[in-house]
Amino acid sequence: MRDASTATGPLTGLRIVEFAGIGPGPFAAMMLSDMGADVVSVARPGQGKRDARDFVNRGRRIVEIDLKSEAGRAEALDLIASADALLEGFRPEVMERLGLGPEVALKRNPRLVYGRMTGWGQEGPLAQAAGHDINYIAITGALDSFRSSTGEAVSPLNLVGDYGGGALFLVVGVLAAMLEAQRSGHGQVVDAAMCDGVSLMLTMFHSMHAMKRWTETTRSNLLDGGAHFYRPYQCADGRTISIGAIEPQFYAELRKLAGLSEEIYDHQLDRAKWPELQDKLVALFKTRTRDEWAAILEGSDACAARVMGLFEAPSHPHLQARQTFVTHAGHLQPAPAPRFSRTTSTIQGSAAVAPVTVADILADWSVSVSS
Numbered sequence: 001m002r003d004a005s006t007a008t009g010p011l012t013g014l015r016i017v018e019f020a021g022i023g024p025g026p027f028a029a030m031m032l033s034d035m036g037a038d039v040v041s042v043a044r045p046g047q048g049k050r051d052a053r054d055f056v057n058r059g060r061r062i063v064e065i066d067l068k069s070e071a072g073r074a075e076a077l078d079l080i081a082s083a084d085a086l087l088e089g090f091r092p093e094v095m096e097r098l099g100l101g102p103e104v105a106l107k108r109n110p111r112l113v114y115g116r117m118t119g120w121g122q123e124g125p126l127a128q129a130a131g132h133d134i135n136y137i138a139i140t141g142a143l144d145s146f147r148s149s150t151g152e153a154v155s156p157l158n159l160v161g162d163y164g165g166g167a168l169f170l171v172v173g174v175l176a177a178m179l180e181a182q183r184s185g186h187g188q189v190v191d192a193a194m195c196d197g198v199s200l201m202l203t204m205f206h207s208m209h210a211m212k213r214w215t216e217t218t219r220s221n222l223l224d225g226g227a228h229f230y231r232p233y234q235c236a237d238g239r240t241i242s243i244g245a246i247e248p249q250f251y252a253e254l255r256k257l258a259g260l261s262e263e264i265y266d267h268q269l270d271r272a273k274w275p276e277l278q279d280k281l282v283a284l285f286k287t288r289t290r291d292e293w294a295a296i297l298e299g300s301d302a303c304a305a306r307v308m309g310l311f312e313a314p315s316h317p318h319l320q321a322r323q324t325f326v327t328h329a330g331h332l333q334p335a336p337a338p339r340f341s342r343t344t345s346t347i348q349g350s351a352a353v354a355p356v357t358v359a360d361i362l363a364d365w366s367v368s369v370s371s
Contacts, residue, residue: 029060047064055331064355089118119132243303253303314332
């Protein structure tokens, strides 16, 4: 059993019931656990065993419950009754059909924060449609903004929808609602939809468009690969370096260190000259390897950094110095974030834990099982 006395993090003492799923819900639960919350994951019978390498499922205990049975629903409600928050990522109405919807849960536990994670939201024409990250970010305009040099849309992994517009908004919403519940004594439903979260993340670009500083033509703008001073460049060894010298003083430093003395580089913000300037820099950066350019530029005010391979990243000296990756239970994995000066977050345990019973959890929470 988890020893509450050894738990660390700013959320220590909070109790979260997670209905196991995929994608943003488990990631949100992982973050809450890393920050000290006692997260109990409800899995289907026979599906509670997890691999230690399944890092997203780290740090919580698991109970197996048949939610389609009357006894299983009663057990789930016993957990809900003593929790501070609930996380679920099913399609709308699934929890209601199981007899575990917000109306039932809040009647049992009026202070409960009921976090709902979906792509489309709880209502709207697409609410009942299947989908994945790529579909949810497609309707927001985000996917259209990620395009290759030949013009086709490129999927930015599932970071934008699942995790940026999904999990992080679920965490923020649940924490905000729990703060409010402490004042009011009343819980509420948090409807976290990826299409909403991603749309909000695009606020700056809608603002720039309103100010006529962003066009609808992709790869022609400041941050979408159009500007020669804000984009990645391939180097002599086929590896890549990133350049982000937006401000004049940083652009000046890039020019000094990279030897960009030609007069044409004086026209940093002249969009008409960006294609020619990009061509020049494409040729320039191919004259040295990535690490040779990094030795010249990285760590300076030129705003340059090596593009690390996904599994090469833990070896970067900066990430090593910050211990951004840690070894837990024999496996290297990303460390908890953000960092707290006093209530330190930590990985609360491996994903590979044996399922326990609901009675075990309630006993640990000092709650009597309902008859």
